[in-house]
Amino acid sequence: MAALSRYFRDLDMAEDAYQEACVRALAKWPDQGLPDSPLSWLITVGRNYGLDIKRKNARLVQAYDPVPLYETQLPDEKSEAIEEILDNAVFRDDFVRLLFTCCHPILSAEHQIALALKIVVGLSVDEIARAFLIKSKTMEQRITRAKKKITAAKIPFDPPSPEDRSTRLRAVLLAIYLLFNEGYAASGGDHHLRIPLCEEAIRLARLLVRLFPEEPEVRGLLALCLLHHARHETRLGESGEIILLKDQDRSSWNRPLIQEGRVLLEAALRHKKAGPLQIQAAIAATHTSALSSSETDWPELERLYRALVALQPSPVVRLNWAVAVYHVQGITAALDILEPLSEPLAQYAYFHGTLGVLLAEQGNVQGARKAYEKALALTLSEAEKSHIRQRLIAL
């Protein structure tokens, strides 16, 4: 996709060409086996398809109008061009160029991230809409508008300057973070975990760490992803049921990933520019360093969440802080934090789930049942639904 959009300098064209190449690959590869270089096969097929369309369009337009829609002088199709596209350094730059084009400042932050998730990461409109908690139709319109704006503004697909890169980096990091989240807790469907999305987010984060070694938040993002991903094999039971952090088999956590995450976080924190991603990574590191759930350092977690609330005072962050406060100060203090969140988080399943747990703990069966039922109505994933049903039965 990155190579094609650099070639065509047109996001829509590149997307169509890429999809066509994938469709043809699906038709051919299962029977005939993988080509020698699947990547160059896809790029070549996509490019040829795109060029065909351009030629057809050019002819159509010429029938009505002497001025062709596209430059008729098409780039030559010599194989060196493909070789160059496949050169790793160029490919890496293509990817970054595309990512940073999507995160151009003429677009609003929400449009930037939506476009990056669609074009660079390849999430479906439905998945992006769920990540943003809005309707698919609205997201579809949002992405279409964003593409039009990019095209109308004739934004060059040239590499952004170092300054541009760092101002757009925030949006890029957020897009990768949302991608990881979508894999970590799929917002709908039969699969609670979608490992390939997590792995792709980690690959992209690694790439960014190499490109921006001096940006501590980039390392924070990679550390966060690795520390969460290290637990993925213990998060679901044999029949796909959710296993909570406190009940997970800690001996099966992926120690190499945890070690790498911790080193990355330590290197990031040396800069003394703690951002939200570094703090969240520190939270994940605190959880993973407890040998059993009873050894969890809740006072440290409460401090970290409080720091996160100071930087990012969103209702969802406050909800997580309330859980840490519950472990340190007890139910009443936690419920005090939850109370003002009931309105902003009315549609958020985890809010009602957490409230239910606290009320059940307090012995308020009636209140807990009401909260769990609300959570159940708002949950899309099957695994989460059955987890809440278990809790209802336990009441």
Added chain:
Amino acid sequence: MLFSVLIYSSEDVIDALSEGEIEEILSHHYAFQDRTKSEKSFGAAVKLMSTGTAVTLHRPQEELLVTDGPFAETKEQLMGFYLLEADTLDEAIEAVKLLPLDKNKVEIRPVSYFDGANFRDADRLVLDAS
């Protein structure tokens, strides 16, 4: 003679490998390790974490500079290395042929000085953070 066997590869390429491809690569490494261990020529195997975890220290003048990332921003990075005993360079090359050589390059470089645990007789210590 003791040789170092330095493995260079592009992290961009390595990160994009599928699970099957990784297993394929590892199988070559296991073959190399099995053979050199059975021939008692295996010295050590060291796999490095990603260069993203690296910091580089330098003190050109008074002040210590600690920069993030590897020392050189090159297309290929040092991924890990083996220590290998062999009588001749030819013998080392023969063993190293077992390693995967399509997605990385391997540099064989004789060791001029080594001071460490006696890997010929000592019990093996394995730290798995690979």
